[in-house]
């Protein structure tokens with residue numbers, strides 16, 4: 001499947017008694033036609049009232065606590081052929097309520113943003129996480145950039161450069177993703193405020209690189225823009241793959257992401273094959 005071109009494999013392991021490891025996820029990514037940005041592995045629910053437990057892998061085999069585009073794909077998969085219009089899934093970061101808003105469109109309550117330095121996490125105390133100083137060497141010269149850091153269940157650093165040419169994401173993404181300030185690495189975004197209700201966003205994803213869209217980054221970017229007083233609480237976030245609507249609700253602090261999904265194809269995997277490839 002894909003969510004705005006963010007390539008997602010939904011692997012339904014419910015009822016199989018199987019689990020997938022990081023090295024198996026990497027092996028699946030090498031399977032023919034299966035290259036993904038994220039793999040969403042569905043397992044039996046762990047908490048009452050939830051439809052499935054979802055383990056999220058990036059294509060480098062690392063695990064993530066959140067994936068907005070992938071969660072919409074999971075909602076589509078779980079609601080397929082069922083009359084349900086709403087369900088809750090669980091990840092290591094918490095429970096996410098998903099609601100159908102159109103034939104192939106879903107709204108996901110992505111959780112409350114975590115803004116304290118320990119929660120993101122950052123490597124050292126930072127009083128104002130809207131203004132995190134990141135120093136590094138590039139071409140033999142020292143550079144300092146400032147990011148707004150937000151966790152949406154996964155760590156995000158949002159940069160607001162003067163113009164897109166001031167921030168070469170393909171070059172800076174891999175350096176900043178692994179910067180010592182981000183002990184669990186970070187998703188790196190370049191954001192441009194087009195108006196109070198419109199943000200343009202490009203994302204270098206932790207564990208996956210440049211992608212056409214990243215739902216949790218879109219949420220983090222709106223939160224960062226609202227914290228700076230630059231955007232209203234509801235805005236369109238335009239990514240290379242298309243638009244997401246993001247709202248950071250004032251009442252309950254919840255961030256809600258709404259957008260489409262696309263089904264591409266379905267196949268069956270032989271677990272033995274991927275055991276061999278992972279070895």
Ligand SMILES: N[C@@H](CCC[C@H](N)C(=O)O)C(=O)O
Pocket residue numbers: 006037038058063064065066067068069070154155187205206207208211213214215216217
């Ligand atoms: N594509 C995702 C984010 C996936 C996880 C991320 N790369 C991480 O490691 O935190 C999205 O749509 O949110």
